[in-house]
Amino acid sequence: MTTALRALTQLASWPDLTEAQPGCGAGRGLRSARAEIAHFHSGRRVDLHLTARMIHHFESDLRRSTAIRLVPGSHWVTxxxxxxxxxxxxxxxxxxxxxxxxxRPDFGDTSHAPCNDHDVTVLARENAGGG
Incomplete structure (x- = not known):
C-alpha cells in the first residue's frame, strides 16, 4: 500500500470528509460539505485546497518544508x-x-479553483535543492 493510499484511507474515515471524484478529473478526491479538500494524484502526491488565506498565513512555514510545493497564485499546495x-x-x-x-468566506478563494495537478513538477527529495 502506498503512502498516499494509507493517508487517503485514514482521511476518508474522518466524519467531515467524503470520497468524491476530483474536479480536475485525475486521481481520487476528498471533499467536505463546502469544498473539495484533497486530490490524490499518485502514490506519493496530494494536492490540498488550503485556501489563499491559509497559504498566506503559513507561507513561511510551508516554504521551509521539503515535502510541500507552492504554486504562485494557487489556492492549493502540493x-x-x-x-x-x-x-x-x-x-x-x-x-x-x-x-x-x-x-468566514474567503472571497479571493473559490471551491472551483483548479488544483496544481497540471501546474507543478514535484522533484524527489534527493533532487530538490539542486544537488
Missing part, C-alpha cells in the same frame, strides 16, 4: 508523501483546510 512524517504533516494541513473552509 504535498509529496515519502514517509510517515509527511503523512502527519498532511493530516495537520487537512485539519487546517477544513477549518479554513468552515470559517
Amino acid at each position: 504535498i509529496r508523501l515519502e514517509c510517515d512524517t509527511d503523512v502527519d504533516l498532511l493530516m495537520t494541513l487537512v485539519s487546517l483546510a477544513l477549518r479554513a473552509h468552515q470559517g
Whole structure:
C-alpha cells in the first residue's frame, strides 16, 4: 500500500470528509460539505485546497518544508508523501483546510479553483535543492 493510499484511507474515515471524484478529473478526491479538500494524484502526491488565506498565513512555514510545493497564485499546495512524517504533516494541513473552509468566506478563494495537478513538477527529495 502506498503512502498516499494509507493517508487517503485514514482521511476518508474522518466524519467531515467524503470520497468524491476530483474536479480536475485525475486521481481520487476528498471533499467536505463546502469544498473539495484533497486530490490524490499518485502514490506519493496530494494536492490540498488550503485556501489563499491559509497559504498566506503559513507561507513561511510551508516554504521551509521539503515535502510541500507552492504554486504562485494557487489556492492549493502540493504535498509529496515519502514517509510517515509527511503523512502527519498532511493530516495537520487537512485539519487546517477544513477549518479554513468552515470559517468566514474567503472571497479571493473559490471551491472551483483548479488544483496544481497540471501546474507543478514535484522533484524527489534527493533532487530538490539542486544537488
